[in-house]
Amino acid sequence: MAKVFIDNKEYEVPNGKNMLEVCLSLGMDLTYFCWHPAMHSVGACRQCAVTQYRDENDTRGKLTMACMLDANEGTRISILDQKSKDFRAGNIEALMINHPHDCPVCDEGGECHLQDMTVMSGHNYRRYRFKKRTHLNQDLGPFIKHEMNRCIQCYRCVRFYNDYAGGKDFGVFASSGRVYFGRSESGTLESEFSGNLVEVCPTGVFTDKTLHKHYTRKWDLTSAPSVCHQCSVGCNTLASERYGGLRRIMTRYNGDVNGYFLCDRGRFGYEYVNDEKRLTRAAQKENTSGPEAFASVRKHLASSPKMIGIGSPRASLESNFMLKQLVGAENFYQGIPGTEAGAVNTVLEVLQNGKVKTPSLKEIESYDTIFILGEDLTNAAPRIALSLRQAAKNLPREKAYALRIQTWNDAAIREVVQGETGPFFVATPYATKLEDIATSSFHGDTSSLVSLGKKIAAHIRKGEQGLANHDEETGFASATAKALSSSQKPLIVSGTGMMSKAIIRVAASIAGALKEAGKEPGLVFAVPEANSMGLSMMGAAGALEEAADRVAKENDITAVVLETDLFYRTDKNTATGFLNRCQKTILLDTLENQTTPEVDFILPAGTFAESDGTLVNNEGRAQRYYQVFQPKNEMKSSWAWLDMMIHNTEDARPFDAIVSEMAEHIPAFDKIKTLAPAADYRIGTQRIPRQTHRFSGRTSINANVSVHEPKPPVDKDSPLSYTMEGYQGQPPSADIPYYWSPGWNSIQSINKYQIEVGGELHGGNPGIRLIEPQEDGATVFEENIVSAGKGRFEILPAWDIFGSGEMSALSPAVAKRIPEAAVSVSEKALQGSGLSGAEKIRINYHSGDIVLPVKVDNSLPDNVLLFPKGFKETAGMQFPLYGDIAGV
Template sequence: MDKFQPNQSTTQSEIAKPMEVKTDLVTVHVDGKAVQLPKGENLLAAILSKKYNLPYFCWHPSMGSIGACRQCAITQFTDETQQKGRTIMACMTPVVDGMFLGLEHAPAAEFREQVIAAMMTNHPHDCPVCGEGGACHLQDMTVMTGHSHRQYQGLKRTFTNQYLGPLVNHEMNRCITCYRCERFYKDYAGGKDFSACGSKNQVYFGRQQDGVLESEFAGNLVEVCPTGVFTDKPFAAHYTRKWDLQSAPSICHGCAVGCNISVGERYGSVRRVINRYHNDINGYFICDKGRFGFAYVNGDDRINKISGIELATAFKPHEFSIAMARHNAKTTVGIGSARASQESNAALKQLVGRENFCSGLTELQQECLRSCQALMLQNRQASISDIEQSDCIIVLDEDLTQTSARIALAVRQATRNAAFDKAEQMGIPRWQDDAVRTAAQDLRSDLYLLQSKSCKLDDVAAFCEPMLPEQILELARDISDFANNPHPLGLAQTRTEGSHSESQTLLSRIVQSLQHAKRPVIIAGCSHWHLALLQAVEKLATHAPKNWQFALLPDAVNAMGLVSLMDEHTLSLEQLQAKDLSSSAVIAMENSLPAWSSEQRKQLAEQAETLVVIDHSRHQLSELADIVLPATAFTESDGVAVNYQGLAQPFFAVKPQVKPMHSSWQWCQLLDDVFGQGTLIGLQKLSQLRSYLTDNVTGYPDMNAMFAQHLLFKSARQPMRYSGRTAMIANQTVHEPKNPVDSDSPYSFSMEGPGNDDGYGHALPRSFSWAPGWNSNQSISKYQVKVGGVMSNRADMIRLVGQSEPSASRAQTSSSAKRNHRSQRILGLQLRQLEHLFANDEFAGKIAEFNLMAPPPCLLINTDDTGKFNQGTVSHVRVELTDNSSFIVQLIPCADIAKGVAYLHHPRANTSPLLDLVVSISTVSDADISAHQQQLSENLEQILQQKNRNLARLQQTDQRIPIQIVGEGS
């Protein structure tokens, strides 16, 4: 039986299995005190790891040292008797045994103060109107060096700011030329449209011309920049200082990676999301979807009231049960969701019984996720840390940059491992970033991108030629055959001998790379629901060498949690459709059924005796429902999400619920009185529900073991400088209300409570990062065992353990899934959905900024396939669907798409199985093209208007004082 279990004797490192670099400790004397530091380590990092305060700007734990800012100057002495010493830069100096260092030595301290003074000659007096004020690394370092008064009275340089898109604001006058932005954007994230321009004292960091930043990680500039040059534009438009934000630790719900984030709230609206460091998952960086993709929780299409039943003004459980009893049915069927928490799915399954629980997935989707689960249960799923340390990576039919962007960033870092190995041979430490890059030049570890179109990782790939999906599957099976050989990969030379085909040549290259690799990783995903490919990888994993690791990536935040609750009785959507629902109540929980067409959803509403929808935002299914119950979004509820590795991670509400909104599990508990067996009636607290589920539901983790002892000693969600608590609702009442009580969470909605790293046993995830003298997020180093290492207050990890045993029901479902899977071909082209980070999501259309950055409706084809459309003179085509509807898309010929494959993008693909509905593709008239372009212009105008209306509504709600943050929020 597969169960979630806490790692009581297992540490984080044992789960993620990062490559450990053993270093010898040596004695170094710092300000007369002997400390133990790792030999050869970056001296700045080593000093910060010992919690000393030493200013820096250009250095970053993930990007190494270049010595550009000269801010980390210290004095080195020959012995304890020397008085003068010499000034060195800590970030460029390795730790050597017997060093004598002076951090507080007067000449070094004066040098650091003068470096700041030189920077300030051109830095504006913007702190009161700067979006970074109060959370600015430059402010912290200026105070730390003692530069409290400015001496320079001359003119300051000025720059023209650029428009960098709807997500990131640019205020170049604040730049201190630390080069962090360029090093991250170009060198670390691989961006091509951003660089340093100019020379000497006129260096400009930006694009060649105004335009949207193209990188999926551009938002990290907000945190990477130590000043206010790059700021969060949506946050600036609805701004609050860091110390006035109520924050809570959470998990990104944008994909299945499970990046750790911190959510900030004020006046009832979520204001921003920032990265929350986790050494084995997201590290210091998250993608822009994770950073800005929360905006829908503030949208005006939130469901905030009960519809379909009549209740008194104030919500009362007893009256609710009486009203729902009028809609009682003979049986109840529940539809779960991969975006709902583990508690909610488990509670729904308990409510309806396992024979009436539907996963909300098609048979094809269920089987794809079971392949992911098989690797998860074998503990073969590689962490991001594992991927970054790999020396050979094969990506199978998945554009990671658009589906699991944080994984793509890890893959890019992995290609540098060959450079690090060469640098090590030459005696160059890996933290000497510029020296490593100079020594390595274009040397990279092997990366094979076996895909049907190009992607943004092509520039670091050893192979990236577009291939047909069938060719990719054949190669995957060939690799599996080689791995299954008694002498793994030993027949490679024999198999390819005498063959001159391109596929055999490629196979030979891949086999040779795998033979020489020490830590290979094979990655595939569910973006195309390519079942045969995922099963080939699953088969490969069963007999691959132990040093091989894999990463099969689901499509949703809790997809692995949902599949862990599935058993032989779980219904697929096909089985649900075939079921007689005339005397059944159907409860659809946080699932708009995007795998179904509009007609199928209408049929469900017509066939069910009662259709109950539990969700937080409106969609077609909620409009068809008989009863709609408002659910809380992830920012307003506590729960558990299981990432692609099988790690069960908790997320916490950043603000209290506003009745009648409830968490989905709470609605299940309330509905159990009418539609269920009564097993959930007494479980009114989350801790009670968790205890019950741990004892009775296979696939639910024992989360109470982690947090029970913290319920009496809660940590604060609000910083100690949180202001206006008694005045923020003065426009509503002059009486000071009691703080909301959160009895189930280890966090309080107040400033009271011990710190997140208290001494009460297991530690808690941090709500926010702050330390004395460190107001920016750079303060995270104060809470790490060592800089860039694990958190000193890390919580135990919980993961799914057990053995994967394929059942007969799985094999039967698999064959059914294959029969139902439709390989859509139109005009000889295999249609596939175009992946895009800001478009392939049912909530992407609810976020104005994402709509502005999404591509227009289009059909991408190979240049050689243009002849299928009137000798290649067509610019737009019409796509006809089975429901007699149609739409127009732009036809875009590309040389970097496999011949015979076409990629279709249209917003309808997020809410329906668009590819399965396509009947034909035909040319359109010039008049239709003009009307289509006019419609796109009108849609753009509507998006901008909706964005402004939503912002005005939020500002009115919080009684905003009209103080403008200069140069931001436009």
């Protein structure tokens, strides 16, 4: 701790901070632009000027930048003295001389850091009389809108895009007054994290194009704390609604998970919520729709039919649990193929029984040596890739620290590091995007990756003699093993991407070996979907194959299908067979898909925007998400429908009742009861408002329908209210619906919600870890058998950040970024089959064949083909497949 003086008041502050961080952490208002809590200081914008004094007798002081001033013992500054105040106002006036002042048509208006800082600094009248510099804009693709005139040259965008997120196609151009931030020519931003520019940019240069299409000011949005449903990481988000449609997703800060950033799939993949094909009414096949349809569901259930349930990894824990309650534990099946279920269950098994900790996303950034085995993180769980990029910088940074450069001094550190990245080893079937920071990489099919992993584990345990012959594989294995062994904090990253149990177990064994060697290893697994982990923890009688077998054996079964498109999860024959053999099928889902026309009853389920629930992410962290708005149709949370079906009622029990019933039945979920405040939680007597205090149009929104204002809906499932009425201060950390603080309208007001900037939220970061390592847990998870199927080629899934998300791919903006479905194959393999130069090839696999365009990828082993995972063309395929190729 150090003692510093700010405006003659004494404060105790932690060591290793700069004065800007200190001032903001203490809740003071100090203007800044270039500093960002995740990217630290460069001292470029000169906006956080303060006066520094030598000691208490110094009356003159000198101007200095707070973000470049170490908070040492005895540091003495003033924020409020006239000299620095004038400097800050003058500085912003200079920054604003070319600003176009087009706030009325700027999407940032009302949540603009530049607006806030201008008001805070006191500059309010333009004195500059000359012409404004202008820029031409670029088309940056379907996500980001570019308006360069508004730029104030803070450099945050390049620092994030290039330095933090490792982007290559963006930069800063030209010199002096012409400085330009963009691409070398118009075109789509390639980075998977380009959406963060919207939040990183302090003004309206980069804005959300999906929001632009249905623009609403921040103050008019009804928002709720949500959790991203588009992959397994479970980033915290703020989902916002207006006029009954979801308008945008913003980052909800969670110091343990996503921090300040989201990936583009999470940020822009929300638009399926507004799809025209949403199911909005209960329906009975070729019969009625509306409440009568649900009445007939109840009538059918009253005859107590034999039931099975198909659970879903994209439905909440509560929905899956209620389905389990409805059909009984022995009749509850996971709605995913056996290979996927096997892989996810293996992840759960090694995490539950292992000795090695699985770190949170934030903790990933603290490891220094990384080994990735068989997972394309940038596409399967993008936010983990971003954290890994930070972890890769840790060891090279030590060099800078050795030169006594402070941890926050970003520019100086980068000067020392010169783009070097730490020991970073990647072993995957195909070249992934993370290889640009890799020390060394290796490509192989499943069995060679498994054997590679075994070698590494053996090397760590026994040293060099653990390895027999010397080839490429062995060389890579020994380099990796040496690097891992010499690190104190090595991290092993793997996942279900190859749908292989063996890969997962061998990754766990490597981590186990490191643990035995006295290291503090971490073990991270990516799993396929938002609640894959939760579904696995729920326990089931089997996967889709078992359910299909069961239906084939018994012919009087009613199947209750929860948020599962059978044609997406399994092949057409199995799905049709299943649906035909069931006596009756009841589907709870959100969108029309291939399954909907085939079932007998449809109940419209809410997406994350219209329902409450809990998800368990890849780390085993349970997180609550809240309903954003009350839809004006029959949509309900799936658990609510199921509760009404179980109890044969017209109205569901409140959410808390479901949660406590679940905690009672499944002890693993006991902690979920304390995950977030209960529905009767009040601050004083007040709820937490979903709307800002400036929410407009209350008496006019519905006036076209009726001039009489309706009673606002009451939320019985959460302590949040659907209106602007309620407590206006800071809510508990799990229930923050939007960030706002007096004078801080932009997303930067997060500072006020944290104990110290970039740190924990007041009241602790939300979310509870359900899986912790066992003290006496296993360290060895050997699996010898890699069962190979018939065929010359192993066909593996190629993940795509935009194409592989079942729901997010339906969002128009995301859909524009989905590449054409093609089979990846190496040139050598093509030559071997005499198909060199073929544009399309036919691939025969055990359960069918498909014709796909060819994409040559020479990083692939010669015996591996890649199919895009989860694309329209490849939906329902159960990887890994084995097959041969032929000409068309």
